[in-house]
Amino acid sequence: MRPARAAASFDSATGMLRALSRFLAGQDIPAIGQAPRALEPVLGAALAGVNRLPARWADRLYAISGVSEALPPGRLDEVDSDRLAAWIVDHYPKRRYPVVFIGSSNGALVHLAAALGAPWLPQTLLVPVRRRGVDRDDPRGELEAGKAPAARLLAANPDLVLHHMHDPNQDRLMIAGMSYFRVKWRRLPEAYRRFLRDHLTAGGAVVTVECDLPWPVTRVGPRHVFQFGALGGASAAEYHSGGPRVADLLHRYGARRSTWRPPEPDEQAPEAEWGFEPELLTDLREAAHQHRFSLRRMRFDHPERLSPVVADLHRTWYVQRGLPVDRLLVESFLLLEPWWALRTGSVPFWMAFNTEGSHRALRDFLDTRDFEEIRLMLFSHGTESIGLAGIDDWQQLVDRAGICGELLGVDPRAFPRDFAGLVRAHRELSRVRPCWQLPPPLTLSDVDAMLGDRIRIER
Numbered sequence: 001m002r003p004a005r006a007a008a009s010f011d012s013a014t015g016m017l018r019a020l021s022r023f024l025a026g027q028d029i030p031a032i033g034q035a036p037r038a039l040e041p042v043l044g045a046a047l048a049g050v051n052r053l054p055a056r057w058a059d060r061l062y063a064i065s066g067v068s069e070a071l072p073p074g075r076l077d078e079v080d081s082d083r084l085a086a087w088i089v090d091h092y093p094k095r096r097y098p099v100v101f102i103g104s105s106n107g108a109l110v111h112l113a114a115a116l117g118a119p120w121l122p123q124t125l126l127v128p129v130r131r132r133g134v135d136r137d138d139p140r141g142e143l144e145a146g147k148a149p150a151a152r153l154l155a156a157n158p159d160l161v162l163h164h165m166h167d168p169n170q171d172r173l174m175i176a177g178m179s180y181f182r183v184k185w186r187r188l189p190e191a192y193r194r195f196l197r198d199h200l201t202a203g204g205a206v207v208t209v210e211c212d213l214p215w216p217v218t219r220v221g222p223r224h225v226f227q228f229g230a231l232g233g234a235s236a237a238e239y240h241s242g243g244p245r246v247a248d249l250l251h252r253y254g255a256r257r258s259t260w261r262p263p264e265p266d267e268q269a270p271e272a273e274w275g276f277e278p279e280l281l282t283d284l285r286e287a288a289h290q291h292r293f294s295l296r297r298m299r300f301d302h303p304e305r306l307s308p309v310v311a312d313l314h315r316t317w318y319v320q321r322g323l324p325v326d327r328l329l330v331e332s333f334l335l336l337e338p339w340w341a342l343r344t345g346s347v348p349f350w351m352a353f354n355t356e357g358s359h360r361a362l363r364d365f366l367d368t369r370d371f372e373e374i375r376l377m378l379f380s381h382g383t384e385s386i387g388l389a390g391i392d393d394w395q396q397l398v399d400r401a402g403i404c405g406e407l408l409g410v411d412p413r414a415f416p417r418d419f420a421g422l423v424r425a426h427r428e429l430s431r432v433r434p435c436w437q438l439p440p441p442l443t444l445s446d447v448d449a450m451l452g453d454r455i456r457i458e459r
Contacts, residue, residue, distance in 0.1 A: 001071075001078040003087035008069055009034065010174075011126035012105045012273060015334025021091035023114045026438075028339040028430070031423050040423055047420035051411060058417050062382040063173040070128040070178040073149035079127060081157040085189030092119045096201045099444055102192065102284065103209030104276045107336055107350030108306035114338040115317065117441030119199075120209070121192050123280060124273065127153070127181040128174075136175050137255050139228045139262040142166045143218070146179050150224050159187040161223045161279075163272035167230040168260065169239070169249065170353070172383045182272040186223075188283035197291050205444055206284065207457060210276040210299040216240065216265035227272045228262040231303070233355040233387015240265065245386045252384065274303045274352070296444075297458045303352045306455060308365045311349045313450045318345060321439060326372035326402070329429070330362060333379035335422070337429055342439065344432045346375070354378050354416065359389040359397070366400050374401040375408045375432070377425040380418040391415050 007014055018033035030037040050058055071079070099118040101109060113120045129149050134141045146164045154162055163182040166175060174180075185192075196206060216236055217225040229239030238246050242259030250257055270277055288295040300306055315325045329346035331337065332354055341348045349365060351358035366374075376398050391412045398405035409424030442450075448457065 003084045006079045006127055008126040008128045012334055013122040013125050016105055016110050017091055019336040020110045020113055020120055023338040025093050030426050044420050044423040050419050051414040059173050063176045066174040067177040070130040073129055076149050076153040077156045081160050085191035089191050089195040097199055098201045098204045100200055101207050101209050104211040104274055106303055108310040109209050110336055111338055111348045112310050115442050124182055124184045129179045129181050131179045136168045139166055143226045143263055154223050161186050163225055163227050165227045165272040169234050169385045170232045184277040186277055186279040193287055200293055205294045205296055207296045207298055211274045211303055212301050213271040213275050214268040215271040217269040218263040218265050225269050231271055232353050233385055249386050304361045307350050309454045311347050314347045316450045328371040328374045330376040332377050335377045335379050335425055340429045343435045345436050355387045356389050359393055372402040373404040374398045375406055377408045378410050380416045380421055382417050
């Protein structure tokens, strides 16, 4: 099976991989890397037409687009983790790099890696699997339906651990016809090892990206856990014990229940999408000794913890370059623009989602910093989910700009079903002037000095 067929293109890891690899090749990322630049106007017009459909039809099209990528469960033994890893490294230009990042998905990390001219190798990928006959609000049925496909996948790939994730809040549309199998490498893939050997400069550094966020899970097997719910607008307690917001969501979507009945969690594990599996460190230490590179660790407790730190690093860098620091670019999920952030002299601030928690993180950042221009991109996931911050909430934050505050490419009437925004955001950002030349990369020593004690990159 072709690796690109196995990995979901709509996932955070693949979206961030596309954004960073294109930046290192000197390119921006129109249409989130899903279509050539020439088709961007056509695609934007088509998606704007979807925005105008009745909500139930727009929801159905959104779900179909995701399920079209899902694998038949009978083919999971054809998924080859070695080929997946080779596919990942093949995204990057073949040259020497002084730094390589490995580990958790993180949008702020993409900007840090871009500033260093460094690639990032994800530990986690999403393998979507077709599934029928299970109510999306039945987590016990979902767990049972996933056991046989999971066994096929794991038997063929002993270097992977599987986090079968099921989130009927944020992923409500997508999971109507598929299961989310998030796989994490617990061993260093041979393709990653070769990449470090052939493309890391002598004396270079590998930096692990370790998000320590935990989530309650149910152990299914030695390398298999089931995670109900995920980081976002609802808490782990709401997923497992219910509450008014859960009852309201289920009522609004016509479910014949007022709460979920998930399997009882029996341990904590790294969060499926964002968490780091520490077993990989064993092989990385051995590879560092064998190939004589330094191994450093960057640890943090929440995906958005890096966002204000990396934003302030860019502010310091721009001052050193003699550039203004009064432009803010706020990004969401896989809506990332590292090339245009540097070209427009924008300070990047990444949000994991469009939830109240992300809104609070951005608000806290703006409480102590002033910007003349604020541009904010919102990733529409198609669902009126628990904890989603409304369009007026986001407008209040961009209105803090001294001169220009705008929701970039967003149709306020359509959000969170504004699927055309996935294309329009890039087009509108590319029209921002002035444009600066891309600077030479920073060094790790530069970054250490700029970060201070805010995020430690430990030896």
